[in-house]
Amino acid sequence: MTASTNPKFIMQYAVKEEAVTSLVKRMIFQAESGFGEMYLLEVYPGVQMWSIDFHLRELDIKPMGAYRCLKLNYCLSGRCEVPLPDERYVYVSSGLLSVDINPPVGKMMLPTGQYVGLEIVIDLDTISHGLPGAWTDCGIDIWEVRQCLSRTRGSYLANVAASWDQLAREMEEHIRDADLSVEVYRFRLLQLLWTLKAGRQRDISIQPFYLTLGQRAVVMRAEELLTRDLHQRYVISAAPFLIKGKGKENEETI
Incomplete structure (x- = not known):
């Protein structure tokens, strides 16, 4: 494992680490709010794939040391909220792909208490010595992606095609089963990258997607009000950020 892409944030929670094969390593951990x-x-070298299965509510994910990575994080099920620099958050739910160069900061939140995902992590320092030849032959240019992200504060969220979803799910299973050779893993990763590139203008919609800390606070406050009493019926007033229940005494401004 290369140092910069190794998920050091998880080390403080790890209770067991084992080599499944010479290629795949498994880490089991226990956090205060759950396990995973x-x-x-x-x-x-410098290109890793992670199969992630979290059953918890929050996890401190602040990187340790220098951070220059390109991450493709695909949510297979559940939901996660990842804090970014400048008091922003990226929200990823089932079927969405997050493409990001920002270091995560603070605590990752899992509102449903569960998250399963496939993450591709590319160490930009390590691959600066040269991209894999197969990527170059197929026109996969990580530096072009890096440049595009730099113009949008480093974050994109993508709705992917069904074909890409199927490839991602198969890859996640093969990582868990550790049943492929490195050559086949490389081919399947190339399939994922090529399918994403080919579908960018056709059947994949990519757009910046993040909220500020203040916007997140408003959303969380609205959720708290709406779930406080499930027997109450609420409507949204024309006045900004005003939620009304039955009767004026139930009005609350957020």
């Missing part, structure tokens, strides 16, 4: 496991596979 990760399967880690290094496909090339």
Whole structure:
């Protein structure tokens, strides 16, 4: 494993680490709010894929040391809220792909208490010595992606095609099963990247998507009000951020 892509944030929670095969490592951990496991596979030097299965509410994910990574994080089920610099948050739910170069900061929140995902992590320092030849031959240019992200504060959220979802789910299973050779893992990763590139203008919608800390506070406050009493019926007033229940005494401004 290369140091900069190794998920050091998880080390403080790890209770067991084992080599499944010479390619795949499994980490089991226990946090205050729950438990989880990760399967880690290094496909090339500086290019890793992680199979993630979290059953918790929150996790401190602030990186340790220098951070220059490009991350593709695909949510298979559940939901996570990832804090970013400048008091922003990215929200990822089932079927969405987050593409990001920002370091996560603070605590990752899992509102449903569960998250399963496939993450591709590319160490930009390591691959600066040269991209895999197969990527270059297929026109996969990580530096072009890096440049595009720099113009949108480093964050994109993508709705992917059904074909890409199927490839991602198969890859996540193969990482857990550790049943492929490194050459086949590399081919399947190339399939994922090529399908994403080919579908960018056709059947994949990509757009910046993040909220500020203040916007998140408003959303969380609205959720708290709406779930406080499920027998109450609420409507949204024309006045900004005013939620009304039955009767004026139930009005609350957020």
